[in-house]
Amino acid sequence: MFFKNMFSILLVTLLVGCSGLPFLNGKESAEHSKTNITRSLKKEIPDDFIPTNLSVVSVGDSLTQGVGASNEQEGYIPYLSAYLETNRGIKDAHFSNYGVRGNRTSDLLSRLQDDQIKRDITNADAVVITIGGNDIMKVVKDKFTNLTMGDFSKASVSYEKRVEKIFRTVRQYNQEAEIYFVGLYNPFGKWMSAFSELDIIMDDWNEIGMEVTNGDPNAYFIRIDDIFSASDENLLYKEDYFHPNDRGYELIAARIYDEMKEKTVETLYAKGAMNGVMNDEEVDE
Structure with missing residues (x-):
């Protein structure tokens, strides 16, 4: 019954790529979330600390595009870049956006063979991936x-x-970069309760994303479904x-940053501190 009822709406949106998912209280205001992030950045950084540049490659579907x-902002990217650059340890956060509306996992695999994408991932400090929503939509369309x-x-x-x-x-190109895999969310859940079965499907597919991510010691799953389901x-x-x-997109960016500040930013701190030590040694010589 549910599947018959959902066709009319889902088929209208089949050509619309979507992918994303969970953590953050949706009731939190933009200013409040920004204030919390700014406060978290006020760590004690040595005066001789050398700020470093951050290179991030974003690949995936319409959520990345x-x-x-x-x-015509690039989704979550301007917000995430702003959060990162409020950190005194980061001189410049540079993003390469390879998001394409409608892309499925098969499309992304093909595009990862592109020479420019290869080069950018090879030189990246972090890779953010949004993918999967269109794979689910393909099932609906085909069946x-x-x-x-x-x-x-x-x-x-x-x-x-x-x-x-x-x-x-991605690991063939870069063994060290952190990978952030963004989950899926149910866009219909709040305004059409008949689509509650989609929550089950999204949970199952998110579990897959989480398991794959957990198999890589330097990869992190970013849940965002609760951002959309719990917010007023x-x-x-x-x-x-x-x-x-x-x-x-702002809340998605904040969720990604919550993870990045503990992983990628800390790695950059270490690199910057090491650069400072090396420069001191060169001066002493």
Whole structure:
């Protein structure tokens, strides 16, 4: 019954790429979240600390491209860049955006063979990935006349293999960069309770993403579904109620930063401190 009811809406949005998911209290205001992040950055940094540049490669689907953001902003990227650059230890946060609306895991695997993407990942300090929403939409499109929960379970097996290959490919190019894999969210959950089964599907597919991520000691799963399910704010783009709007992207960026500040930023601190030691030694000589 659920699957028959959801066709009319899901098929309208089939061509719309989406991927993302969980942590952050959606009721938190933009200023409040920004204040908390700024406070967390006020660590004791030595006066002779040398700020370092940060290189981040963002790959994936429409969530990386920034569909739904105003003024053609690149989704979460401007917000994440701003958060990072309020950190005194970071001189410049440079992002390479390789998000393409509608991309599935198979498309991303093909695009990872691009020479420019290879070079950028090789030189990156961190890689952020959004992918998977369009893989789920493909199941709906292919099976819309007789869609069952089993169709999603079957497709998830191949999805897991492709995500694993995405991770292996990134690691072929760069063994040291942190990988941040952003989960999936149910855009229909708040305004159409009949789509509650999608929560089960998203949970299952997010579990896959989490398991693959946990298999890499330097990779981190970023849940964002709770951002959209728990908030009283409207976090969806008003033209499709599918993609995040500016506020939605801001909260996603804050969630990613919560993890990056503990991993990538700390790594940069260590690099900057080491550079300071090396420079002191050169002066002494």
